[in-house]
Amino acid sequence: DSGVTQTPKHLITATGQRVTLRCSPRSGDLSVYWYQQSLDQGLQFLIQYYNGEERAKGNILERFSAQQFPDLHSELNLSSLELGDSALYFCASSVGIAGGPETQYFGPGTRLLVL
Amino acid sequence: SQKIEQNSEALNIQEGKTATLTCNYTNYSPAYLQWYRQDPGRGPVFLLLIRENEKEKRKERLKVTFDTTLKQSLFHITASQPADSATYLCALPGYSSASKIIFGSGTRLSIRP
Numbered sequence: 075d076s077g078v079t080q081t082p083k084h085l086i087t088a089t090g091q092r093v094t095l096r097c098s099p100r101s102g103d104l105s106v107y108w109y110q111q112s113l114d115q116g117l118q119f120l121i122q123y124y125n126g127e128e129r130a131k132g133n134i135l136e137r138f139s140a141q142q143f144p145d146l147h148s149e150l151n152l153s154s155l156e157l158g159d160s161a162l163y164f165c166a167s168s169v170g171i172a173g174g175p176e177t178q179y180f181g182p183g184t185r186l187l188v189l
Numbered sequence: 190s191q192k193i194e195q196n197s198e199a200l201n202i203q204e205g206k207t208a209t210l211t212c213n214y215t216n217y218s219p220a221y222l223q224w225y226r227q228d229p230g231r232g233p234v235f236l237l238l239i240r241e242n243e244k245e246k247r248k249e250r251l252k253v254t255f256d257t258t259l260k261q262s263l264f265h266i267t268a269s270q271p272a273d274s275a276t277y278l279c280a281l282p283g284y285s286s287a288s289k290i291i292f293g294s295g296t297r298l299s300i301r302p
Binding site for chain 1: 204
């Protein structure tokens with residue numbers, strides 16, 4: 075158990091809908107990362123937050139947004155869903171030492187299926 | 190842009206042998222490199238981190254080397270066991286932002302009894 079929790083574990087929805095994925099980092103970690111993993115794409119970095127502020131952005135679609143709240147949990151919002159958004163979405167957390175190696179601890183993931 | 194290459198073909202080896210996985214990268218010189226293990230449907234799990242000034246790092250049956258001239262890391266599992274079967278990912282800090290961790294596509298390792 076990494077100490078990172080994600081809810082829900084599974085999500086089935088229809089195209090055009092909007093969903094929210096939730097992540098609670100390990101106790102003491104200030105950084106939260108979101109990744110998308112689909113069969114043909116590998117693990118793709120979406121976005122990182124550090125102590126409530128956006129720190130780094132990857133290839134995140136405009137239909138996707140995220141935020142980190144004062145209690146450090148994070149939410150990833152996916153809207154206008156398309157079939158191609160079906161994937162495993164992972165959250166990871168790290169201590170967040172500036173300039174230091176960032177070993178990440180991953181949650182169990184949310185499996186999203188868009189029908 | 191930076192690129193990470195791992196052998197996309199699965200590696201199948203006999204139990205007890207040493208498994209060697211390769212990670213090649215291009216276009217920049219990272220300060221460190223990490224290896225993660227991922228089981229099907231689960232999140233990656235951190236295994237080892239090696240810094241640019243370290244040639245080799247060991248942890249139990251695992252060994253990682255880091256050749257900054259060749260821009261390559263090798264990941265070895267000695268005395269392999271069926272329980273070592275998984276996908277192994279290498280990861281580097283991003284070129285434009287060290288906060289980003291970029292993962293390779295992974296190599297699937299299967300250890301047969």
